[in-house]
Amino acid sequence: MTTLAIAWLLAPFLAAFLTALWPGAGRPLALLCALATVAMAGVAWGGTLPLQLLGPLGVSLQIDALAAPFLLLNGLVAAAVVLEGARRPNPGPFLVVLLVLQVGLNSAIVAVDLISIYVALEVVGIGAFLLLGLGGDERAIWLALRYGLVSNTVMLLFLIGVALVYQEQASFALAGAGRSSGIALALMAVALTSKAELFVVGLWLPRTNAEAPLEVSALLSGAVVSAGVVPLLRLALAAPVLVPVLQGLGLACAALGIVYALMETDLRRLLAWSTLSQMGLVVLAPAAGGLYAVAHGLAKSLLFLGTRHVGGRSLAAWRRTPLPTSARWPLLAGSLSIAGVPPLLGFAAKEQLGAALTGPLAGALNVLAVGTVAVYARLWGAPGETPEHPSGPHPTGGLGVGLLMAALLLLNLAPGARSLWGDWADGSLAWALLKAGMTVALGVGLAALLDWVRSLGWRPWNLPQPEHLDALLGATVVLGAALVLVLGP
Amino acid sequence: MKLLEALVLLTVLIGVAGLLLRRNLFLKVLAMDVMSTGVIALFVLLAARGGVRTPILQGSALEASQEVTRHTDWADPIPQAVILTGIVIGFSVQALLLVATARLSRIDPCLDVAVLEAETAEPVPRP
Numbered sequence: 001m002t003t004l005a006i007a008w009l010l011a012p013f014l015a016a017f018l019t020a021l022w023p024g025a026g027r028p029l030a031l032l033c034a035l036a037t038v039a040m041a042g043v044a045w046g047g048t049l050p051l052q053l054l055g056p057l058g059v060s061l062q063i064d065a066l067a068a069p070f071l072l073l074n075g076l077v078a079a080a081v082v083l084e085g086a087r088r089p090n091p092g093p094f095l096v097v098l099l100v101l102q103v104g105l106n107s108a109i110v111a112v113d114l115i116s117i118y119v120a121l122e123v124v125g126i127g128a129f130l131l132l133g134l135g136g137d138e139r140a141i142w143l144a145l146r147y148g149l150v151s152n153t154v155m156l157l158f159l160i161g162v163a164l165v166y167q168e169q170a171s172f173a174l175a176g177a178g179r180s181s182g183i184a185l186a187l188m189a190v191a192l193t194s195k196a197e198l199f200v201v202g203l204w205l206p207r208t209n210a211e212a213p214l215e216v217s218a219l220l221s222g223a224v225v226s227a228g229v230v231p232l233l234r235l236a237l238a239a240p241v242l243v244p245v246l247q248g249l250g251l252a253c254a255a256l257g258i259v260y261a262l263m264e265t266d267l268r269r270l271l272a273w274s275t276l277s278q279m280g281l282v283v284l285a286p287a288a289g290g291l292y293a294v295a296h297g298l299a300k301s302l303l304f305l306g307t308r309h310v311g312g313r314s315l316a317a318w319r320r321t322p323l324p325t326s327a328r329w330p331l332l333a334g335s336l337s338i339a340g341v342p343p344l345l346g347f348a349a350k351e352q353l354g355a356a357l358t359g360p361l362a363g364a365l366n367v368l369a370v371g372t373v374a375v376y377a378r379l380w381g382a383p384g385e386t387p388e389h390p391s392g393p394h395p396t397g398g399l400g401v402g403l404l405m406a407a408l409l410l411l412n413l414a415p416g417a418r419s420l421w422g423d424w425a426d427g428s429l430a431w432a433l434l435k436a437g438m439t440v441a442l443g444v445g446l447a448a449l450l451d452w453v454r455s456l457g458w459r460p461w462n463l464p465q466p467e468h469l470d471a472l473l474g475a476t477v478v479l480g481a482a483l484v485l486v487l488g489p
Numbered sequence: 490m491k492l493l494e495a496l497v498l499l500t501v502l503i504g505v506a507g508l509l510l511r512r513n514l515f516l517k518v519l520a521m522d523v524m525s526t527g528v529i530a531l532f533v534l535l536a537a538r539g540g541v542r543t544p545i546l547q548g549s550a551l552e553a554s555q556e557v558t559r560h561t562d563w564a565d566p567i568p569q570a571v572i573l574t575g576i577v578i579g580f581s582v583q584a585l586l587l588v589a590t591a592r593l594s595r596i597d598p599c600l601d602v603a604v605l606e607a608e609t610a611e612p613v614p615r616p
Contacts, residue, residue: 057567115571122578129585138596142609145514145589152582153508153521159528159575160501166568167535469517469602473508 002051005063008036009106016099023092030082030095033102037075040106044068045414060173062112066233069290070109070226072414073297076407077222078102080400084305085215093134094215101127101219108227114162114172114188117231118155121195124227125151131216132208143208150204150472154191157480161187174231178238182487185239189246189487190480192235195228197279198253203475206260207467209272214308217268221275222301226293229282236286245486246283251364253280258371262450267313267379271303274375278338281353281368288356294411295349299334302404306330315378323382330401335376337408339443340369340436345408351432366439373443374450493534500527514593514600518586525579532572536565 012033019026040063043049048064063071078098085091104123111117125148133144162172164184169176177185197205209217236242257277264270278296282289307313309327323331337346354365504527507520543564590600597604 115574119574119578122582126582126585133589138593139609141589141592142605145586145593148582148586148589149517149521152579152586153524156501156521156524156528156579160531163528163531163535163568170565172571468606470509477505477509 001049005040005049005051005061006053008040009061009103009110011036012099012102012106016096019092019096019099023095026092026095027082030099030102031079033099034075034079034082037071037078037102037106041068041071041075044071057172059111059116060113061107061110061116063110066237066287066290067109067230069294069414070230071106072411073226073294074102074105074109074223076298076404077219077301080301080305080404081215081219083400083403084218084308084398085400094131097127097130097134098219101131101224105223105227109230111231112174112234114165114174114177117174118158118162121158121227121231122152122155124195124224125155128220128224131219132212134216135213139211143211146469146472147204147208149469150194150476153473154194154476157187157476158191161185161191174234174238177235178240180239182241183484185235185242186480186483186487188235189232189242190476190483192228192232193249193479194476196232196283197225197228197276198249198283203276203467204472205276206269206272209275209304210266210268214304217272218301218304221272221304222297225275225279226297229279229289229293232283233286233289236283241487243286245483246286247361250280250283251361251368253277254368255280255371258368258375261375262371262378265315267307267310267315267318268304270315270375270378271300271307274338274372275300277368277372277375281365284361284365285353285356288353291345291414292349292353295345295408296338298404298407298411299337299344299346302330302334302401302408305398305401305404306334308398318378319381319383321382328382330405331379333405333408335379339373339376339440341440342433342436343409343412345411347432347436348412350436366435369439370442370446373440374446377444377447378451380444490534497527497530497534500524500530503527512602514590514602514605515587517602518583518590521586522579522583525583529572529576529579532568532575536568538564 012030015029015033019029044063045065045068048062051059051061051063053059053061082095082098085094101124104120104127107120108117108124111120129144129148129151132147133141135141161184164187165177165180166172168180168184177188194204205221209221212220232246236246254277257273257275257280261270261273261277264273275296278292278300282293282296306327306329309324310331333344337344340346340350342348350365350369354362357365501524504520504522504524507523508517511517511520593605594600596608
């Protein structure tokens with residue numbers, strides 16, 4: 001089994017090499033690797049498989065139940081993107097980088113020693129940098145450079161944290177990080193927070209996602225984000241002192257993302273702001289965040305891939321522009337799932353997250369759920385196409401979009417989600433359905449209210465858009481200093 | 490030792506200050522490299538100890554194993570081994586960023602970050 005796991009982890013490298021030599025083999029190989037990742041997620045759900053390579057201070061990996069949902073997400077999103085990206089004129093370089101990115105993502109998800117996490121996250125960073133820059137024009141390169149500079153800077157902070165942990169614990173194991181000093185924890189947390197697109201340090205996301213190619217946005221918002229979140233969740237499980245800090249950050253981040261998404265006028269930026277808010281919810285409960293991250297990642301990739309067929313990106317004209325059928329269903333399925341409408345996966349995920357939270361946090365989750373519905377209710381009002389108002393040429397619906405939609409329905413049978421549906425007998429499911437209905441009603445009401453206010457001629461506030469490179473770097477330093485103060489020396 | 494630690498911290502802080510305060514993109518990337526140098530020095534410093542043996546074994550395997558058991562005061566090779574990976578990664582990322590910077594000099598030869606930001610900004614649809 002150990003050999004098999006190592007082969008699974010490294011196979012995409014071989015596939016990437018073969019793709020570079022023979023571009024025609026790229027798609028089947030990439031699909032095969034994605035399939036292997038999905039299979040490995042099944043193994044991980046079955047039981048924990050620890051791997052210790054190269055001696056006691058070497059690489060340690062752990063394929064466990066925490067990793068399982070993220071592996072599944074990674075495999076499915078990669079498969080969908082490969083299937084959808086088939087129509088690109090020259091898919092060769094794209095597939096090579098995608099395969100290398102797969103190795104980085106899978107390693108980051110299963111790594112449990114700090115150095116392996118560092119190396120895996122750097123591979124992810126380089127992969128995302130290249131994907132963003134593949135467009136070749138200056139705008140794409142600027143986006144890539146911005147991402148690369150911020151990501152490498154935070155990884156340097158991570159390395160300082162790792163050095164401090166080694167000085168105190170004489171080991172790079174993640175478990176030992178829990179006993180280390182506050183400064184080390186704060187430095188590692190700020191780096192992983194930035195990788196997971198949380199709070200102010202995640203603000204590189206909206207502009208990047210709004211301007212990058214659609215497949216890249218789907219990968220970034222769906223899968224790459226989860227690579228940063230898994231080490232953060234593992235760190236929080238090892239060091240409980242981080243949990244309240246992360247919950248505070250997560251709540252602030254969720255609220256911030258929703259406010260910005262409600263004020264946004266551009267479709268793809270709205271989706272990106274919503275990713276920011278949803279990732280805030282994922283870190284609220286480290287043990288239960290996995291399923292929520294999967295539900296969100298699948299739906300968000302679906303939404304980004306679905307916007308391919310949308311004519312205009314302006315939300316101001318959304319209610320008047322007919323939406324082609326091939327975009328209608330993906331957008332509807334993805335947004336309903338994130339809004340938590342049964343029987344889509346988002347409903348089960350939200351219920352599970354709610355069950356893991358207690359007290360004021362559970363109440364805050366309900367309020368934020370209403371806000372989330374209000375954000376996505378803005379996408380529901382577009383008219384369908386009619387014979388008098390055709391929306392242009394009919395593009396065929398992609399296989400990848402179909403795969404993601406099927407996954408959103410069928411994953412209700414996955415371990416973790418299934419238990420919820422078994423509770424039908426004792427009435428808790430009925431209560432959950434009632435709550436979901438009320439949330440949706442309130443959210444749609446809120447969206448309608450905002451629409452009415454807009455129709456009176458009120459313009460959205462000009463919210464500050466803190467997205468300049470200097471603002472991003474400054475935010476990282478400020479957040480790092482704040483965490484050091486909170487967590488103590 | 491304390492002095493060296495303070496110098497490492499100073500190097501990292503100089504790098505951070507350069508990243509934040511410089512307007513030139515090239516200097517920002519160089520400042521990141523200064524920061525990275527500080528981090529590497531930190532790892533080297535962690536492993537450095539006075540009065541212990543270099544972890545290099547000499548002679549035959551038997552003598553070596555006896556030597557290992559006889560002395561326990563070896564310097565720690567692990568942080569240096571690990572930071573070698575960090576150096577390689579840092580170097581390659583640096584190279585990639587510099588290639589991207591060179592391309593961006595077509596927009597603004599002075600590489601002013603504010604100008605680059607404005608030139609590449611997409612017109613956001615406003616109602």
